[in-house]
Amino acid sequence: MTVLVALAFAGPGDPRPAPPARAASVVHSLDAPGLTAAARARVAKRAAARREAARHAEARRLRRSTTVRGALRRAWLSRAISRRRYESLRRTWWRAEQAVRRLGGTRRAELASVLAIAERLARARVLTASRLEPVFLTIRRNREFWTTRPLPAPRARVSFRGDPLVFEYYAGRGLAIQPLASFGRANALAASCVRTGARHRCRPAALRRLLDRMVAMGSERGGFLAWEHFFSFGSGAPPWISAMTQATGAQALARGGRALAAGRGARYTRAARRALGAFDAPPPLGVAVGARYAMYSFAPDLRVLNGELQTLIGLRDVARITGSGRARRMFDRAEPAARRALRGFDTGAWSLYSADGKESTLGYHRLVAGFLGGLCRRTGAPAYCAAGRRFERYVREPPRMHVRALRKARVRQRATIRFTLSKVSDVMLEVRDRRGRVTLSRGLRALPHGRHNVAWMPRRSGRHRLRIVAIGPAETRGVLRRTLTVRAAAQR
Numbered sequence: 001m002t003v004l005v006a007l008a009f010a011g012p013g014d015p016r017p018a019p020p021a022r023a024a025s026v027v028h029s030l031d032a033p034g035l036t037a038a039a040r041a042r043v044a045k046r047a048a049a050r051r052e053a054a055r056h057a058e059a060r061r062l063r064r065s066t067t068v069r070g071a072l073r074r075a076w077l078s079r080a081i082s083r084r085r086y087e088s089l090r091r092t093w094w095r096a097e098q099a100v101r102r103l104g105g106t107r108r109a110e111l112a113s114v115l116a117i118a119e120r121l122a123r124a125r126v127l128t129a130s131r132l133e134p135v136f137l138t139i140r141r142n143r144e145f146w147t148t149r150p151l152p153a154p155r156a157r158v159s160f161r162g163d164p165l166v167f168e169y170y171a172g173r174g175l176a177i178q179p180l181a182s183f184g185r186a187n188a189l190a191a192s193c194v195r196t197g198a199r200h201r202c203r204p205a206a207l208r209r210l211l212d213r214m215v216a217m218g219s220e221r222g223g224f225l226a227w228e229h230f231f232s233f234g235s236g237a238p239p240w241i242s243a244m245t246q247a248t249g250a251q252a253l254a255r256g257g258r259a260l261a262a263g264r265g266a267r268y269t270r271a272a273r274r275a276l277g278a279f280d281a282p283p284p285l286g287v288a289v290g291a292r293y294a295m296y297s298f299a300p301d302l303r304v305l306n307g308e309l310q311t312l313i314g315l316r317d318v319a320r321i322t323g324s325g326r327a328r329r330m331f332d333r334a335e336p337a338a339r340r341a342l343r344g345f346d347t348g349a350w351s352l353y354s355a356d357g358k359e360s361t362l363g364y365h366r367l368v369a370g371f372l373g374g375l376c377r378r379t380g381a382p383a384y385c386a387a388g389r390r391f392e393r394y395v396r397e398p399p400r401m402h403v404r405a406l407r408k409a410r411v412r413q414r415a416t417i418r419f420t421l422s423k424v425s426d427v428m429l430e431v432r433d434r435r436g437r438v439t440l441s442r443g444l445r446a447l448p449h450g451r452h453n454v455a456w457m458p459r460r461s462g463r464h465r466l467r468i469v470a471i472g473p474a475e476t477r478g479v480l481r482r483t484l485t486v487r488a489a490a491q492r
Helices: 023-031 037-064 068-077 083-102 105-123 129-148 179-194 204-217 243-259 265-279 305-322 325-345 362-379 382-396
Strands: 157-160 163-170 174-177 219-221 224-226 401-403 415-421 425-432 438-447 450-456 462-471 477-486
Touching: 068 083, 068 105, 068 129, 083 105, 083 129, 105 129, 105 174, 129 157, 129 174, 129 204, 129 219, 163 179, 163 204, 179 204, 179 243, 204 243, 204 265, 224 265, 243 265, 243 305, 265 305, 265 325, 305 325, 305 362, 325 382, 362 382, 401 462, 401 477, 415 425, 415 462, 415 477, 425 450, 438 450
Parallel strands: none
Antiparallel strands: 157 163, 163 174, 219 224, 401 415, 415 450, 425 438, 425 462, 462 477
């Protein structure tokens, strides 16, 4: 009886394995009459060794491969994935390619962009075995979505039946796993299991299922566990990571470990500790930038307030829940820099989203206020407590305006109305003459805080009434009224 087992059939486009040397003679030897059991065992052992050598030789050759199929075969030959998993991933890739050929328009473009990302990873030789799970799940979910569901709105959150992961639609880049939102869901589930009261219903099975999925979606990145993003964003090419996501992931795993201590809690706690490596490695591998942590590994100089605060909260919670001295040192390293930076993000009427001066939306402003409150409760630091109260007050306050005096305005000569605005607002500016006729009407959307100019060509002399209405992000309304005096045209 033949004991040789052939290497798996290589599909179209796959590099074929080299046949084991002297295979025919080995088979003949095993079938030879009078061969003792010991001799048969020795022959079989030599045959197995030759097959294993052939497997390793092909795996080494495939290290130079720049194709998705080559990356899959390399992972199987190196035993990083099973034969069954290898075949499953090949089918996923083939079905997605077939779907792209059948689809048209937006659906074709979105699914093709997801496949192109996998191809770029393979060309860069970074489509490693640990990245196959998140990359190919993304491909499979995109194929399912674009072949069956209605077109979504940009940044829409999407889920699939039986899968607790959250996906988000990025126009032109397809659906992507949203690890931050998924970990946010895990945090909520874990919180329900450690709090008491009728409103908090613990769902341990749902929590375990979600945390298991998120651990499986993690990649090995420079020796630590990372939840990578596999799409281009800003100036960043995949795979990139975020300090905010890493810290929130570790926080959710630590909370889950405590809530499920009687079951798989220790596994989740170990995963939380493994994720901390990102905070020791500098960009672009990790997120450690001196005494703070980068929002994005590809943009170490960008500072985003909500991201820095959420990162600190995550690290503080990991240190408290797991007793990790490493997490505590990481928190202590970056916390002073965040506290010192608070004033730079405070305009006196609203918050800045990033250090480049862009103001927060209402959602991000409230998010920052909530994070400040969270750090106030955790640390008792007056800077966080006071800033949190100020930011909450800003939501209730209407925009403030000031108009500079209009000097030497004359009929049929260009004049400039100069005013300042305290916070980002929608502005309506109107000027009426003494008879109530409108001589200027301007609507300005999302006008940022600071100084602004509006040109005006008065047609009549005398007094005019200026009215500026500003509606802030929280729909608070500020109104300013002034009288403008226009002189007659100069005599020639």
